[in-house]
Amino acid sequence: MRTRLPLTLAICLGGLLGLGAATFRYAEGFSYFSNDPRACANCHVMRPYLDSWQKSSHHVRAACNDCHVPHALVPKLVTKAENGWNHSRRFTLQDYPEALRITPHNADRLQHNCITCHAELTEEIRETARGSGIRGSPRAGDIACTRCHADVGHGPRR
């Protein structure tokens, strides 16, 4: 009996590992490390957002990650982990409010990415707006680019 317990545990852990790996693969876990916009619609809820993105001006140049996720490796992985946990927990438990709204933290990341690409174009407006707070964080009450350019990422609303 004493000698069989480690073996039993090993079998259990091996099974768990195998099953976990299979689940991860079946749920297309590896796709989340990619920049493929289709990965975002894996969990179905994002389907309308993927669709509307295809109708937007930005779809030829920028996909989901370009706007919603930081570009440097470590912040990128942190953002993916954070949102991945939030999204999969809420979707699995079917516990989320509609209409969907971007969180303040993610709105900051989005704003930062607007500036990353459009730094030169927006230089003047950011300079002249210094003090009104237009440059920085939507969370701090600043005006985000998307306040006016609401349809560049996800196409026109009705």
Add this chain to the structure above:
Amino acid sequence: MSQRAKYLVAIVGAALSTFAVVLLLVNVLQRKLEARQTHFEIVKLTEDTVDPRVWGENFPREYDGYLRTTDTERTRYGGSEAFSRLDADPRLRRIFAGYAFALEYREERGHAYSLRDQDSTLRVRMRPQPGSCLQCHASILPAYRKAGGGDVMKGFAIVSAMPWAEARRLVDHPVTCLDCHDPATMALRVTRPGFLVGIREYMKTKGVPAYDPNTMATRQEMRSFVCGQCHVEYYFRKPDRIVTYPWARGLRIEDEEAYYDSLHFSDWRHEETGADVLKAQHPEFEMWNQGVHARSGVACADCHMPYMRQGAIKISDHHVRSPLLNVDRACLVCHSFPADEMKARVQVIQDRNAALLSRAEDALFGLYDAVTAARAAGADSVALGPALRLQRRAQFRADYVNAENSMGFHAPQEAARILGEAIDYARQGQVAALKAARARPR
């Protein structure tokens, strides 16, 4: 803890983790399957499948929503509780004097009640009504087809001409799936003959001959047309009692009024004043058409049947109801305000229109008093003609906004304009009656 116990705890832990992973795997599998095939055909649906429960076998999510139209919930001005409109605003008893609406006038309940509530209303039980009513209160298409020997339009004419009680025996269900969906493809379709004729007449004014919504309308248009089949102004054409939508001159209230005037049509003679007046029905489709939502391409279904997610499936909420009871899904998908702010904006619009409506009804009372006094002073119907014609205009306008289910929200400025005219016509009529009283021969 002994070595053995540690092993046992680890094994139990691994088992519990495996259990959790299997649950997750099954959940992922279920969502993937939902996304792959959104419904299963368990029963074969045909043009004769009237019972919504049978459709529910194939479409349980939509049917579940439909069943919820039996709910009872109030909004500030409407909702789905059958409260007495006459008790809520006792002025309506005098406004509808001599007409069936003075007997009983209740707030409409949900789709699932549409037939049952017609069975019980005093307007049908105490006043003879034709089979025409059932066009919209029942799922009646198969009955029309049967009565017309395969020809729906012919059957429509036959059943409409029947006494109500006789026609009632031909139908079993209220408004159901079949009325808006093609049973073979589930595509939206319009089936009500009154609408098909009405929209064809209306489209002629736009220079489109022989318009057929079922082949010529876009999907987004259909998402309003299916509602516009019934939520409209109509009258029973004489002498055949055919349900007719007064759209041959356009969809605005003036167009409908001009249409009625051209036929010398009136719904009843006002008991107190003797004016030949009109009763507005529930012109939601027409009113919405004058508003900014229609202009922006927003359909009835966008707000009254907003999309909702269930697992991996996105469906239209078939619990058709006031958007005010579902602000998050109905409004906030387009409007980025908090729900309370959204609701407050709607309520400001409705409160303003309600205040105007109240003034319009008071103005009508001023007109009634003046006409009654003029009659007592000896003025006859000829002398009172101008006042009575103005009553017809004022009364139709006030009632139009009152009967339209949105307290002005479907087209806020249009509703306010109509009520402004109602007040003006009522006061003009009051002045005309005062003049008639003074001018009577001594």
